Amino acid sequence: MKKSVQLVSIALFASVLSIGGYKFFLEEPEPITQQDYEIPWQKENNAASTHLASYVGENSELNFTEAAKKTVNAVVHVKNITTTRQARSAFEYYYGSGDVRKAIRGAGSGVILSPDGLIVTNNHVIKGASEVQVTLNNNETYIAEVLGTAADSDIALLKIDATDLDYLPFGDSNAVEIGEWVLAVGNPFNLTSTVTAGIISATARDLGRSDNQFQSFLQTDAAVNPGNSGGALVNTRGELIGINTAITSQTGSFIGYSFAIPSNNAKKIVEDLLEFGNVRKAILGVTGSDLNSIIAKELDVESSQGFYISSVEPGSGASEAGLQKGDIIKYIDDIKIRKFADMTGYLSSKNPGETVSITYLRDNDERQTDVILDIFKVYQIKDIGIEVTELSEAELEKYGSASGVIINKMLPNSFTKTDISGLVITKINEKEVNSIEDVKSIINNKNPDEPMLITFLSPGGQEKTYVFR
Incomplete structure (x- = not known):
């Protein structure tokens, strides 16, 4: 009996060896497959690399x-x-x-x-x-x-x-x-x-x-x-x-x-x-300032970005379009106005007489109107080296004057090295000036040999007359 069991065991062992030998030496091995484990940063980097390579190859922007x-x-x-x-x-x-x-x-x-x-x-x-x-x-x-x-x-x-x-x-x-x-x-x-x-x-x-x-x-x-x-x-x-x-x-x-x-x-x-x-500079005909969180809180408005209108020039395109003090400009055409530089930058690309669409807030309600842009009128008094522009009624009231033009900037040949921008000229040769046209007319009709008398008004209300020869 024991002998029979031994013979069966030997036979089984031999069978196992035969099958194992066949598997190891003669049978074609099956491909080894590896489990794909997702490593988040590795997966994202691989995807980004593939996307970037595709983008560089297909998109000319790089x-x-x-x-x-x-x-x-x-x-x-x-x-x-x-x-x-x-x-x-x-x-x-x-x-x-x-x-x-x-x-x-x-x-x-x-x-x-x-x-x-x-x-x-x-x-x-x-x-x-x-x-x-x-x-x-x-x-x-x-x-x-x-x-x-x-x-x-x-x-x-x-x-x-x-x-x-x-x-x-x-x-x-x-x-x-x-x-x-x-x-x-x-x-x-x-x-x-x-x-x-x-x-x-x-x-x-x-x-x-x-x-x-x-x-x-x-x-x-x-x-x-x-x-x-x-x-x-x-x-x-x-x-x-x-x-x-x-x-x-x-x-x-x-x-x-x-x-x-x-x-x-x-x-x-x-x-x-x-x-x-x-x-030629195009203007809306408004004055104001940037909005920020502090100013918005003071004005009791919800928006903290935009251009806040503090005054509107009577007869201007903005006035004709219905804009008012307290309005907040949010868009001009499709340009978002976050600050004054956004507005001036866009308007500097426009011509006087063009129409722009203004999106604005009034009492926190959004509204829209179209404004015909005015021309910013300036005139250079070359003899004394200054450039003047017209004053709004609000500015005249601020200076306490019934008439005048304001010095916009100094020219390279200015009679003084001191920057007197902001002074108002109320008279030239004892004639009142209300506009750029008045200034042009007085200077063009002056005898070249005659001196020029100019009356300046400071923001403090002091008037002084100077003679230029």
């Missing part, structure tokens, strides 16, 4: 080469040249002869706007120049004519005698979004155009200028350094969306952000300079 190719030949180097005469004798000095010497006063960049040589740059790049030289990206150099300047907006328009030039089309700066990729293109070293990349960091940025001129800039972290002023800020389609103009740095070099004039504003300025020789 490919800067085409935009750069479209742009570099349309950006130029601009030199501000001063000329002086070196007299070798008293005779040459007296008759204004002698050797002519040229010196580079400054340099910057510019953007070609048309194939026949229209170029936009910053006004500060060519300010005070005796001669302006423009060098293209192929090293050809031209003498440029200054067609016009807009010092308030830091824009200058140049023209060179050339044809078939590469140029940049204007894009829509109102469509620019925060986080959008951009290229800053300049020609700072008179070698070839340089390109830096970044994103839009902010829109409608007000730098708080001290000359009472309100600006609305695009802010970018694309590197802009001295010499790039007047260059192009373009989107990834190669469209001009801004003119690089300013950096904020104690050293004068790029520290992480820079600013550009929006293309819609620059386009409007260029068109005005070509058609009228100056810039």
Whole structure:
């Protein structure tokens, strides 16, 4: 019996060995499958990598080469040249002869706007120049004519005698979004155009200028350094969306952000300079201030963003459209108004006589009206170097005057180094002035040999008359 059991055990063991040997040596192994365990961060990274690879391959917005190719030949180097005469004798000095010497006063960049040589740059790049030289990206150099300047907006328009030039089309700066990729293109070293990349960091940025001129800039972290002023800020389609103009740095070099004039504003300025020789400003006919949480609480309004109207000029487009003191402007057309810079930035791209749609709050109820924009009237009294504009009735009441025009800004040739912006002129040559037309009429009809008497009124109510010869 024991022997039989042993024989059966041996037989079973042999069978197991046979089957195991077959499985190990002769049978094809089955593929080994691994359990897929989900690791959250690994899964997300893999998905993001796959998505990014697909995006880079299919979406041209991350490919800067085409935009750069479209742009570099349309950006130029601009030199501000001063000329002086070196007299070798008293005779040459007296008759204004002698050797002519040229010196580079400054340099910057510019953007070609048309194939026949229209170029936009910053006004500060060519300010005070005796001669302006423009060098293209192929090293050809031209003498440029200054067609016009807009010092308030830091824009200058140049023209060179050339044809078939590469140029940049204007894009829509109102469509620019925060986080959008951009290229800053300049020609700072008179070698070839340089390109830096970044994103839009902010829109409608007000730098708080001290000359009472309100600006609305695009802010970018694309590197802009001295010499790039007047260059192009373009989107990834190669469209001009801004003119690089300013950096904020104690050293004068790029520290992480820079600013550009929006293309819609620059386009409007260029068109005005070509058609009228100056810039026509469009206004709503309201005064007021930004809203914030503190002001909103004081005014007992629910909104903490927008433009609060403190007064409406009688007879203005805003008045005719029904806007009132206490209204809060929330949108102009489809542009959201969070602060004053949003409003001025958009209105600076519009022309007097155009109609805009105003969405506003009154008693916390949203309403809408259409406003025909007025023209901001200014006049320059060039003999004494000041610019004046008209006063609203509220401003006249504030000054305690029945008539007058207010000094809007000082001109470079001003009779005084003191900033007297904000003083009111009530009389010229003892004649009352109520408007810009009154000022023009009195000055144009004055005998050039006669002195000019101007009566100034200070915010404190003090009147003083000065004689200008």
